[in-house]
Amino acid sequence: MKVALRINGTLREAEVEPRKTLLDTLRENFHLTGAHAGCEHGVCGACTVLVDGAPMRSCLMFAVQADGYEITTIEGLAPAPGELSVLQDAFCETHGLQCGFCTPGMILSSHALLEREGSPSRQEIVEAISGNICRCTGYGQIIEAVEFAAERLRKANAPRGSALPHVGAPGTEPSAQDDAAIEHGILEAATAHDGGPK
Amino acid sequence: MKPAPFDYVRPQNLAEACAILSANEDARVIAGGQTLVPMLAMRLARPAVLVDVLRLPGLSGIRVEEGALVIGATTRQVEAERSPDVVRHLPLLAAALPWVGHPPTRNRGTVGGSLANADPSAEIPLVAVTLDAEIVTEDEGGMLAMSPDDFFIGPMLTAVPMGGLVTQVRFPIWQGGRIGVGFHEVSARRSDFAFVSAAAQVEVGADGACTRVALGIGGVGDRPVRLDVGSLIGMRIDETVLEEAVEAAAGGLDATSDLHASAEYRRRVARLLGARALADAYAEALAKEHG
């Protein structure tokens, strides 16, 4: 069957068997191999993509069902080639990944959370990534990455000169941040948002 | 983990869907696919045709009717979870939904799909059984409304007529009194399949005595069951009366054994969680303002 899918903002066409999952179609037809094939039956979350902004398992969806939605893969998250989103960068900063197999799914799940909740509690972060299994990093640093990204984004959005919002919000460790790191966070977040220093 | 080949059709309306379903014995309905696709991947199901009903008009949405909250079959679980009407009128479903799968599966899985697949450990069927909801199916012959007792036959087995599909579920709203709910579940990992789950809803009168009560147990036997704890009506509930009532009601509970939990374990935990869910529900109802 012919399918026309909107992926990372571009309309792309492919000829697929009805039994071909969205996951396999992304990987094989469109070479978007950031969606990882783990269990292929809905258990691990490695294949997570955003469908109309909501995380879903691409192994539990057939490509023929996926037309008409806006599909976002990990490849669609970076602001520009060679750059990282604030959240992606936070995963590097906090060592939120080791082998990286779970990472695209972890990042897309938490990206969707941060889109709708600027100051998520630790519990909300845990819930958001509860469908994603990591077998090597451990969840502590992944949660830390999401908290760190949330904090950077909040600071990046705060008007200049205003008191920094939400320091000490649930789940963040104010003492863990010194002023230099805060400055650094603002700069980096701003850089990532503007698409590079001017 | 690749499904066997099948044909895929996406009918434009319900009549067309029913016609395709009744013309093909090996056709199967797919909506969110969060239960079916894993079964296809493991080749536990090998339908010849998948009939995609997810975008059929009129099958999705939540509305309040006289004495009932009606949820369309293709309503996503996440929509029900975030619906203010569900929170207000159907607190037991609101309490159970966060236990259904994971956020990404709730984003795509549907309320009707969970009912139609009838996994014995699934939470939405348990709530339907506990509150004695009405499950509505439709086929070429017309509409049919069933009680959950008639609908759920066994593991992954329902009384949906051949060539038909679930179109909506009508949960009764307990009106008037002070209502509390309780929901508990034991599984290997949070949000994994439940070995045992318990759902309870209690209404109390002005004097603090229980005026209405419902208790359901899931995951234990081959389908969720309602336990008769009517002996609690008229009582102020404490630990002793609670234990006695649950003990008496759970006496003949059918339980299955598997790799994860023995039948004996399931029965024991069912009594425990049943009592806990009732205690929570009662406490929550008591704490509410008189109204």
Ligand code: FES
């Ligand atoms: S590959 Fe999709 S959930 Fe594991």
Ligand code: FES
């Ligand atoms: S980083 Fe290796 S599985 Fe998570």
